[in-house]
Amino acid sequence: MDPRVREHAAVIVEHCCDVSAEDNVVIGAPSTAENLVVALYERLGERGARPALHWSSARAGRAYARAMNPDDYRTAEHRLAEMEETDVVIMIGGSHNTAEQSDVSAEMGPARSRAHEPILQERLEKQWVLTQHPTTGNAQKAGMSTEAYEDFVYRAVNKDWDEQREFQAQLVEVLDPANEVHIVSGDSTDLTISVEGMHAVNDNGKLNLPGGEVFTAPVPDSVEGEVHFDKPLVRYGREIQDVRLTFEKGKVITHEAAKNEDLLTSVLDTDDGARRLGELGIGMNRDIDRFSYNMLFDEKMGDTIHLALGDAIDECVPEEMEANESAQHVDMIVDMSENSKIEVDGEVVQRDGTFRFEDGFEG
């Protein structure tokens, strides 16, 4: 086995999750990720933790969704009961074929998300991490050879996370006490977001591996303006391109997409919270030096910001504040490398992808 697989497993079990003896662990993985699962099982065995292995088969998911009436979706009580007794959840991505769900009707994904929301909420109470095993399907999607993609993934995940945390702490210092964030990019993005009272979180690869961003939660009713997401996103196995949204009092009032707009509409119609922002994130992992059509990596890229429609991350929202709630959490990316700026309380903290604390420019 590639020794980097075992390193990856060690990062997951020691850095991301700190799995203890007798912890009930759920691992969810596609069959392409068997090497990583094996390496994790070694670690879990050493620690005396108790694993359950869920197989994410995109082909099975497709078959089910195509055969199913969306009105029949209900919460799977057995899966909820399992999650309630679970301490640690390790979710692994890795596709045979990233287009496996391309012929599933757009309404099915949101219907599934709604049905599974109680399981999602329960999972968010646990220790959890989402990571990626490098597969040929994902390499192909990224337009990379398999070996180059493996190098790319392992550079991004098997790294010095303390050093990354220190780099990001500089932005947390600015964003945590901030009231208002103003994001401008080209002619089509000009957005004002209040983050007053919210916590800015330093993502050093604990919940997402790779990590490498600083994120916070918008005040749900505060978002005003328009945004053009110039990087595509993949949702329910389908690519949505060139999303444009207009916000008024926090709510999406117009939306369009150059490709798969119906899926975007379905996402927005999932529930009330799906029309509001749950997250503002700023990508800071410079080892992720290219776009790979995988949100887990793309949103951490340097010189990008991302916004998520839907559920806010609890960690960002103090108890006395209102958190946006939704069965969705859909990240979308804006490239900030050119003709762009991020202002915090009237001061420019990033210009064309470079932070003020990196080159000391004046706002």
Place this chain on the structure above:
Amino acid sequence: MDPRVREHAAVIVEHCCDVSAEDNVVIGAPSTAENLVVALYERLGERGARPALHWSSARAGRAYARAMNPDDYRTAEHRLAEMEETDVVIMIGGSHNTAEQSDVSAEMGPARSRAHEPILQERLEKQWVLTQHPTTGNAQKAGMSTEAYEDFVYRAVNKDWDEQREFQAQLVEVLDPANEVHIVSGDSTDLTISVEGMHAVNDNGKLNLPGGEVFTAPVPDSVEGEVHFDKPLVRYGREIQDVRLTFEKGKVITHEAAKNEDLLTSVLDTDDGARRLGELGIGMNRDIDRFSYNMLFDEKMGDTIHLALGDAIDECVPEEMEANESAQHVDMIVDMSENSKIEVDGEVVQRDGTFRFEDGFEG
């Protein structure tokens, strides 16, 4: 996809389990069985049932067992909680490599069985079925080409189960009211078993697919004599050959095996019930016309009987009777095709593999 895969799925969901809308279903399968899983998901989607997919990875299981201290095995509460909320369990076999667990220490399997016994007992309360997807690993183990093995498997599973039930009903009529069964084969098997008060069950492929046997439960303290299992069995991925047991008052008092005797010892030492018989079965599926080193098929072969150490099947044991209880249920086979007979209450019902109701011989 081979159309026989979808036929197999239809037999599972319609004949074996009768899955209803809103049933919580668990499918456990190796990644080699993805086609069958996909076909099952189609059926479950049509019915509005709610599946969870467990991945049986023999490589992960091996890694865990080798890293683990057997004293650390505990019941996985999250898996138990899931099972409590489950209505239907579909377990699918299908090996990449049937020797995957050959370098796991013999004590680990029984330790795992003991820890998981509450989950097993819970599962036995549900609708459940164990079946097999034809894989290259299993074909190799059977000494068959992949295509010939596929034909063999689909002949055995996709059949007219009503017809099979009628054929077997003739033996149920004899065995259900019986008091004593006497099994003789060659010089090394001469065993007397009381089945007084127990139910003989007609296995027409509901719990095991393929089915094709009639089975009952021995009265736990009644078994006397010696038995030589001339067909090997595979337990925890290792082959145990030429098992010989001697019983006194129902209990194994001597045991030996030509290969992997330590594993047999571990099985017997699992708990008290593992030293007693939980099942007497008589194979009657004549489409299974060869031994394939897979108990699910082998025990249903015509001209064989099998005995299981360990847990009795509830269906056989009336409420007022004592059922043998154990975390084990280990089937072992005696070839009855030559120099053999089965007597029930002093009358020969099978001689050299042929039943009295087939050729009308006189006992």
